[in-house]
Amino acid sequence: MRQRIGHQRHTTFPRQAVLSWRLPAVFPWTAAVMLLVGCGGDPDALEEMTPESTLESQGSAGQERLLEPFDPPPLDDLLGSATWIDRPVLDPLARLREEQAGEKVLATAAEALQMANDSAEANAKILSALGRLAEEGQADLSASVNRHIPADIGSTNPILISSTSEFDVLGLTGFGLFSFDHRMEPFALADAVVSWQTSADGLHDKIVLRDDLVWSDGEPITAHDVAFTFQVIMDPRVPVPAVRSGTDQLRWVEAYDDATLVFFHKEPFATNVWNINFPVLPKHVYETTWEDDPTLKDSSAHVRLEQQPVSGGPYEIVERTRGQQIVLKRRENWHTLNGEQVREKPFFEEIRFRIIEDPNTSLLALKAGEIDEMILVPEQWTTQTSGGDYYERNTKATALEWVSFHFGWNINTPYFSDRRVRRAMSYAFDHERMLEKLCYGLYEPATGSFHKTAWMATKKKLDPYRQDLDAAENLLDEAGWIDHDNDGIRDKEINGRFVPFEFSILTSNQPLRVAICTLLQESLDRIGVRVNVRPVEATVLQQFTLERKFEAYFGGWGTGTDPDTTENIWRTGAGRNFVGYSNPEVDRLYEEGRRELDRAKRAEKYARIQEILYDDQPYTWLYWRNSFYGFSKDLRGYVFSPRGPYNYSPGFSSLWKPADQ
Amino acid sequence: MTSDEPSNESRPPCQQAARGFWSEAWRRFRSRKLSMAALGFVLFLVLVATFAPAIAGTKPVICRYKGTIYVPCLAYFDRTLEPVIFAKDKFRGTYPANLAEKDPESWAIWPLVFQDPYRSVRDNEWPGEPANPARDQGAPSSRNLFGTDQYGVDVFAKMVHGTTVALLVGFVSMGLAGTIGITIGATAGYCGGWVDMLASRLIEVVMCIPTLVLILALVAFVDKPSIWKTMAIIGLTGWTGIARLARAEFLRLRSSEFVMAARAAGAGPLRIMARHILPNALAPVLVPITFGIASAILIESSLSFLGFGPPPPSVSWGSLLNDARSNLQMWWLVVFPGVAIFLTVLSYNLVGEGLQEATDPRLREARK
16 A cells, blocks of 8 residues: 555544544554655655554454453443543634634735745744634635545545545544544544543543434434444454554443443553544444445445445545545535534535645646645655746645654664664764755654654653764674674674674665665765665565564654554564564553553653663664645645644644635 | 578689678678767777776775775775775775875875765865755756766766666676577577477567566566666566577578588587587677667666666666656756667667678668
8 A cells, every 4th residue: 555644634523633644554543653664755655564453453353253242331330430530522623723813923824825935934934824724704615625645545434444545535524523633632522522521440431422413314423323333343354454453442332322422441541542533334324234244345235335435524425536536525414404503614615636646747736726735745845846837826834744764773683683783873874964965954853753842752852863983883893893804894703603794774665765775875884884775665665574574674653643652663572563672661661651641650651761762772763754735825724733734633624715716 | 502601602703802701791881880880889888887987986096005006996896896904994985085194105096087976975075075966956067067866976977887787788688688599599490390389489478478567577576686687687588589580590591501511421419500500690690689789778777767777876877867757857867868878779779780781681682
């Protein structure tokens, strides 16, 4: 699956937010970290790794039972036995509006549209002026927007979601209860939920749904739909690629009546709040069909549903041409029920997703006005979008995104088992040249998995590594890698044989990534270490890293909504711990962090993990990749989060077009 | 005797000393100016490839260091030829400053152009010279004759060192294809019968598969790609035309008088094929080989352009074109490698055409 990273928009629609959208395979909430096998070059080419959860769920399909039978206690007992704490129920748009009310506007929209985005200052002005939400009557509610996605969607069924394109589309048509804002704070969506309470022991979440929700076919959306979807997701016969991870941490979901829903957790973890967030299927539609065809794809009923899905979100799919476009239309009965407006009307009447794989082609389409927005690759940002032909119709904006890239050193090889060698690698690499010349000075250096502005990041200042060949050579000498046989290559006696320090680094076949690995080759060559750069297809890279068949690789991770999502990268033996890192203290800290409910104390645990990892350098962290977006001058209201402008709430639903144009 | 058989008796006696078939062909070839120019261009490329490290590089062609003479530039041909003393003395790949600093007595002869095909020249690496421009700022200048690519690597240096690949691809892959093609064709043609039947069907089967698709499939199987494997793959897929021609020639010649004579004299089939038929069948077979060289260069460029070429940091002209694809405003990434590929392919085709005319009497007759 080739997808563009980071393109999710999140709509008003709730669930979406949840998803960390970037991860295709992993659902955000839970696993929200995805591996980008690649350097930030070109988003299209980023591949997501198949998270191990996917493999496990496929492997176990049909064999073991995922869900133990459970007898939920009567509601009255439950209500009486626990103290309930209110949790936030928010309208993300209203919240953003409040926040923006307190911000100073740096320029007017007209000024910003005249500006070329050639400096941090200009970028700040453009974001400030064009990122404003629509005020009363400003937005053209009959507008349509053409969005770009780099790949077609595989399915319109929300629980089969797995690629970022699917998150983009199904985020607008699906129904969900929860979301999170740009600070990754979770909340329930006021569009769907009346109240959200968690029991004091952390084992239950209780939701009361609104009674004015309907599916696109007019049937009411009730708590039974949610409970039913949970049962479907947890049935091992159903091939759920992503959504099951996280959901499988739930003990049970019970609908006590049409409005009242209780989630039962297995343990009182801090991460439970992400597990209750999953897409919802219409029970009245699937109840009769899914038992006959648990693939949800093959039977004639499901084929028909695939073409004309029943939507619970603010939009519904009205037209779909495979490989070309998907057209969504605003659902009237989502915002207006029985003649009464019950929710704010989404800003666009029609959203058209244009599928264009090649970034060069999509840039031409943007310049021609055929699409209204797209992700730009750094080369396009720097050299192909600064002329009058680009600014005639469009503008562009950038912001920090928590996507970091690294070299991963396989600790189970003789080369990298020694921490000193890994640090030598970090010292040897020409970081400055990479940042300035290869990445065009657009990115900031990374020192670990958590960005310094994140709440879980360490407060200690971790200095990014800089090239220091003397330090690198000293560390290699200390570790015993010396050129014994005078052939210009360092070697070391291992089991009685001299092993030359020559290894291969795997990278996906993208120009910038290959260039960065070639720079590593050049850097290490200067201190007597030979590197073979092996560009491979992204799927091959995925396979090799999953099987641990590599010496080093170049890749990247997006960010999840919770620091616990990095647990499966660093815990001993975890599925995505490709480099074979193992540190009992880190394992323990993850366990403690999950159980700790106080955020400040949790932050300390993760900060400590970050410091340990910095010392151990299982990765050489390279840089944080920004998001770069091109927008039509007609678009307003884009606000960037650490997950890009769309992958949170409100995300895409804050975008609008002005009425007077 | 066949018309191709070098022979004096079949021609009217001349005044001059008798010419051999090949010297006659060479005389005719020489009279074709275009073909001669093309041959000259190919020889020029051979020179460039041979002396590439002396034309563009960052390692001295010859230097004297601590009392010994070294030839560090050979490292461009083979990494292991780089004298170890420079690694021991922590030169770290930077010669100019280190030579002067670590042995003031040293001297060095430098390549004509101080640029590296594998990396961007660093700031002050050559005393007083700034680093190469990167991004799309590297338009051709006096320092970077053909400009630099988006990462600051000199395009001239890349093209000079890429010449080796362009030439090798042609010769090695067609050498391989020629060997396979002639062997199979000769066997089929000489033996006839079921051997011929089998070989011909094999040739047809291989011909049916589109070459590029076959190559892409093979590339996917290769574990550690290298330029040599690319050449091998091109060779392994490009022999069919040669085999068919060789078969036809052997089929025709096996019943000729001189072969019968050889057989009567007791020569074995291998000896007849190699000593008697092959020299007489070679001329028609050489022509498709020459054209094959041109197409091999094109195929390698296409593979590199598609990203299936040799792994970095090997340079080839096609991979330069690939870089240009996403940076169309950097015209120098298109023009120079494009022109080089065009001229080289054209040259081989002209040489092939000249060879054809010079060796095929029927064509000569037709001209008259």
